Every structure is written in C-alpha cells, then in structure tokens.
Amino acid sequence: MISVIEKWFPNVTMNASIFWNSVGQTFEMTIIVSVISFVISLILAIGLVVTKKDGILSQPTVWNVLDKMVNLFRSIPFIILIAALIPLTRLISGTAIGVQGTIFPLIVGITPFFTRQIESALNEVDTGLIEVGQVIGLSPFQIIRSVYLKESIPSIIRVTTITLISLIGLTAIVGVVGGGGIGDFAIQYGYQQNQLDATYACIIILVVIVSVIQAIGTFFSRKLFH
C-alpha cells in the first residue's frame, strides 16, 4: 500500500508532513471562517427577512441598506476582494499572509453568499405559519425563534453544506496569495515546481472532503425533515 502511494505520488511522499500540514490548515480556515460567518450571516439573513415589506418588523429603509450591502460585496470577485482588503486585514489580523491573514478576507468573501443562502431558507417558511405565530400572540422574537428558525432547520443545514463547499473553494484560492492550505500546496509544488502528482493529490483530498461534507449535510437535513 505504502509502496503504491510512493510509486504514484513520489513528490507528495517526499513532502508528506507539509502536505498533511496544509490539509490541516484548510480545515482550520474552513472551521474558523464558517463558524464566524454562520453567526454573522444568520443575523443578517434574519434582518433581511423581518424588515422586508410585509415582514414581521417591516422597515423598508433598513432592508434596503442591508440588501444593497450584501449585493455590493457579492459582486466583487474574491481574488480582487482579497487585494482590496489587505490594509484592513493587516489592521485586524496583524498580517495579510498565512492562515491568520486569510481568515478576515474569507469571512468577507463568504458571508454575503451565506447570508443569501440562509435568507432563502428562511423565506421558504410558509407565510401561513408566520401568520399563525402572529395570530396566537407570539412576539416577533418568539416568531423568529419558534417559527422561522425552528421550521427552517433542515433548509439551513442544506444551505450550510452548500456554503461549506464553496468556502473550501475559496480557501484554495487564498493559496494564490500565500494563504496556506491545500491550495497553497498545489500551487507551490504542483504548479510552480511542476509536480503533477502533488496537484492530483490535492484534487483527491478535496473531492474526499467535499463528499464527506455533502454526505453529512444530506444525512442531517433528511433526518430532521418531517
């Protein structure tokens, strides 16, 4: 087995500890960014849903500002966003490179997408159910908790899965600017040193990670759906 891997992936075997280290960095980035972005996106998405016209706390001005902001950030290509954010990243993280330097741009990059995903999950909740919340005398906060969030848990899991997969794509892009992770490994060894086996190893490990996330997401989304 070992010899097969050595035969097919000689360069990866030579740099095995660096390779596994970069896999670890990808996990680190994905987990930190997704947790922080989930919280921010959830708050923004709830804000969008309740302040919209006909929302339970309709505030058209607030909705407009939120909506425009999300659109603005969504329209900037991620690679340009990283460059544009460098001064702010330095200020916040103390550095603009390495894993530490990628967290902030990744959050800014993924949150608008995540927000839209959660927003659409919340909007899938039948308006009749929201009306029931009002009719039985729940407060707006109680409606958010016991109707919007409770009823959209399977959808939120589904869109979180989609977002995690996109996020893994973004963590590979930050490799281009020396951000660490699998993408960084693929560029340094696979692309710059022309070691094709390194590139393939990166692809295989990414496919495995994405498949596992997808499987877990589908499992929980199904399990919680009645």
Add this chain to the structure above:
Amino acid sequence: MSLDPLIKFSHVEKVFPNKDGQPRQVLRDVNLSIQEKSIFGIIGHSGAGKSTLIRCINGIEKPTGGTVSFSGKLVNTLKSSKLRSLRQNIGMIFQQFNLMPSRTVFENIMLPIKYRHINRAEARQKVTRLLEMVGLPDKASAFPSELSGGQKQRVAIARALIDDPKVLLCDEATSALDPQTTQDILTLLKDLNHRLGITLIIVTHEMEVIENTCDFVAVLDHGKIIEQGNVYSVFVNPKEILTQRFIATTSRLELPQEIIDSDLLNLTGKQKLVKITYLNGKAMVPLISFISRNFNVDANIVVGDIKILQQKPLGGLVIVLDGLESDIKKALDYLGKQEIRLEVQNYDKRN
C-alpha cells in the same frame, strides 16, 4: 333584549396601497354586530374581502377607516403588546390548517402557551383533554405529515382552543376538505359552540356551510355587505341577486330546462306550473290535498325540496295544476292568500 355585541364593525374601510399607483379598496363601509355565543357566517366569492374582514378582528389587518371593537375595546388602535394579549382571546383556524411541520401534534397545540409561565403538568392535561374533545386522543406524538386533512384541522382547532378563547375565527376552514369531512368538522364546531359557548365566525364561499351551521349570515360582495340577518329569514326571503344565487346552490327547487324541454311533463296549454316556497314554516302538504279536494284540480308534484333550518321547514315544491281553467284560477287565488310565496312559472318550451 339587546346586548352589547361582542364584536362590532362600524364603517370599516380597507384600502391596500398598490405599486402601480392604483389603490385597491377591499372593504367598503362594513357594519357588523356579532353577539356573544352566536355562530356568524360571512359568505362571498373569492376576492370579496372575506379574509381581510375577519383579520380585522384580531388586528392582523388594520382598517384604513372606521372602527372595530372587541368586548367594547377598540382593536384598531391597540399597541402591539396589548394586541398580543387580545389575540389570546381570539382563536383562528385556516383553510390550509397551518400546523408547524417540525412539531408533533402535542407541541403544535402547546405552541401558543410555550412562552407563558404555566404549570407544565396542568398544560399537559389540558392538551390531553383538548385532543379528546376534537376526537384525536391517540395522536399526541404524531407529526402533521402523518395526518389526514380532517385530522389536521382538528389539531388546529385544539391549538386554537388552548387559551380558552371567546371567539374562534374560521377562515375557509372546510374548503380543503371533502364533503363528509366538512360535515364532521362543522359538527365539531357547532358542538364547541353549544358546550363551551364559544362564538364562531365562519368565513366561506359555500352556502351549504352557512345553512348547516350558522345563526346569522352576512353576504359580502366586492368589499360591501349587501345583505345580512338571521339565516332563516335570509334563506326564505333573499333580497339581493347574489344572495339568491348563493341560495340556489343549496336548493334543488329549480326546474332544469331539460325537464321542461323534454316531453316528461307534457304540459298542455291549460296546465299551470306553480312554484310554492315556504315563508314561515307552515306545513304544506295539507295545502296540496286541500286544493285538489276543494277546487277539483289535480296537483301533481314535480320537484320537492324541503329541509329543516333552525327547527323550521325551508324549501318548497314545484307542482303542475291540471283541471278546468276556472278551477285552476280559484286554486291559485286560494294559494295566493296563504303565507307562502307563489310563482306561476311560464316555462316556455323551446322550439
């Protein structure tokens, strides 16, 4: 005896703003008085404004003019926290049941009091009692997706009753159900009205629902109440064409043109086709035998449709009178003096 009504609409107007600049008036000068413990029906075609009207009672919609009061308190000026406590007095059920799919039947019924400081054990008992009342004692742990439409509506009724409301608003509550299930749900609602004294407000587009269930009816047409009153008197003597059309949907007293065109009746020139309708619930059969005996005419019953509404007979007969012209005239004169509506129908045979 004139009690203060539980719910009162005075000159209620509702205008929805519209994107294309054309505001849409959905309610026009609506005046209603609904007495406590009564069953009040509101009928109208789709888009007449029924849902908008009933939603003004619990403040989900705000009138743009006029006032709505509940137990003497103005609903349309209540602040949101007061409005929420008012809503605990007003249950509501819907056409699409609107149960929370992710919650069990038990959790659905508990939802209205979930955030209240309550005695859990008492609440549990109450849910059990309500489930028995609506006929689903063994469904507490089922999910809505495992229930039939009728069962879902029963759960929705139990949920609406958890707060012991004074009123239950029913917005097309039986429109998604088959006829038998509709009957069962209406029977349950009537039973709740009798046993608990809960006031029912029933919105529907089916006159049969009104006929089966309600004490009072208001007919809504394009946002205006065109006719209202006691169900029996409206059924016996509908003034507006729309009301007459709604009532015709529940009556089989209209003679279809095919029967007239066919040779089944075989009407000859001197025969008269006569429609008799009850006006105050007097027995009719003696009339028929009376005229045949005393005026020497044959009275042949072609169609009959008689039912009991509020303990009084409602409906009538279509008969063919045959005999000497003078005898028929005498019989008609006699009938004309009775407390019935008499229509001598000139059914022209086509061709």
